[in-house]
Amino acid sequence: MLTATDLVWRAGPAGSRPYVGRPFVGRPFVGRPIVGRPIVNQVSLQVARGETLGIVGPNGCGKSTLLRLLYRVLTPTQGQVHLHGQDIWRLDARQFARQVAVMGQSPPALEGRVHDAVMMGRYPHQSRWSHDSARDRAIVHDCLQQVSANHLANATLASLSGGERQRVLLARALAQEPELLFLDEPTNHLDIRYQLELMALITRLQRTVVVVLHDLNLAAAHCDRIALLQGGRIAAIGPPAEVFTPAHIGRVFGVRAQVETDAQGKLRISYAL
Numbered sequence: 001m002l003t004a005t006d007l008v009w010r011a012g013p014a015g016s017r018p019y020v021g022r023p024f025v026g027r028p029f030v031g032r033p034i035v036g037r038p039i040v041n042q043v044s045l046q047v048a049r050g051e052t053l054g055i056v057g058p059n060g061c062g063k064s065t066l067l068r069l070l071y072r073v074l075t076p077t078q079g080q081v082h083l084h085g086q087d088i089w090r091l092d093a094r095q096f097a098r099q100v101a102v103m104g105q106s107p108p109a110l111e112g113r114v115h116d117a118v119m120m121g122r123y124p125h126q127s128r129w130s131h132d133s134a135r136d137r138a139i140v141h142d143c144l145q146q147v148s149a150n151h152l153a154n155a156t157l158a159s160l161s162g163g164e165r166q167r168v169l170l171a172r173a174l175a176q177e178p179e180l181l182f183l184d185e186p187t188n189h190l191d192i193r194y195q196l197e198l199m200a201l202i203t204r205l206q207r208t209v210v211v212v213l214h215d216l217n218l219a220a221a222h223c224d225r226i227a228l229l230q231g232g233r234i235a236a237i238g239p240p241a242e243v244f245t246p247a248h249i250g251r252v253f254g255v256r257a258q259v260e261t262d263a264q265g266k267l268r269i270s271y272a273l
């Protein structure tokens with residue numbers, strides 16, 4: 001359903017404006033950067049319907065940049081992204097937002113109440129002058145329930161802890177009822193219980209998910225396939241057991257890794273310097 005072909009994204013020269021577009025609005029940049037090192041370099045991948053693809057790799061290897069290219073915030077210097085065979089930049093913004101939701105890494109300062117923030121997820125489904133319907137309110141209630149945050153509905157966003165905010169942002173993404181969900185380090189700030197709960201929820205959703213994760217064991221347990229990135233390129237892609245080998249982990253992260261399979265057939269990865 002999602003296909004990226006030969007994606008390249010180069011940062012502009014030092015001091016130039018970052019080449020960042022707006023989510024869901026605007027047109028592709030005309031003046032594209034032609035200098036600077038490639039941050040994402042010749043990346044091609046496909047994500048099938050219902051699949052969870054994990055993107056892992058060391059700090060600064062281009063994971064978030066790749067995700068931004070896939071969810072139409074950055075325009076590629078070269079290459080294309082297609083959703084159901086259509087170039088994502090040719091889709092109408094509202095049409096794109098009905099299909100794709102994003103839980104990003106560092107959301108802008110949030111104001112207002114939790115309930116209203118989650119209701120924003122319904123905007124792509126509403127006409128410009130329509131009010132929130134009973135169905136919209138039911139969906140918001142249900143999404144907050146899914147992330148165990150209904151008790152926060154009337155709280156102000158400014159009063160939330162980092163972990164509570166993450167859960168509310170996920171609820172907002174779910175309220176969009178997307179078929180494709182992009183998550184950039186969704187377990188940031190979450191305690192271990194909520195990390196497991198959130199990953200279990202993502203699995204239960206049975207949506208198509210592309211998720212950036214740092215925890216290799218979480219990625220192994222919850223992703224159908226893994227794309228291991230190094231220096232903006234895909235170093236390995238495939239099922240967790242094929243990608244998370246001591247050789248791959250050692251080469252990409254510079255650590256000694258041990259990979260075992262437990263009695264339930266789950267991978268257990270441990271590492272040391």
Ligand SMILES: Nc1ncnc2c1ncn2[C@@H]1O[C@H](COP(=O)(O)OP(=O)(O)OP(=O)(O)O)[C@@H](O)[C@H]1O
Binds near residue numbers: 039062
């Ligand atoms: N708008 C930009 N302009 C210039 N350089 C950028 C821009 N965005 C990202 N970079 C650079 O691209 C590289 C990759 O950044 P990116 O955020 O994609 O890495 P990452 O793999 O997500 O890292 P982390 O694991 O630390 O979150 C970094 O060196 C970063 O400084």
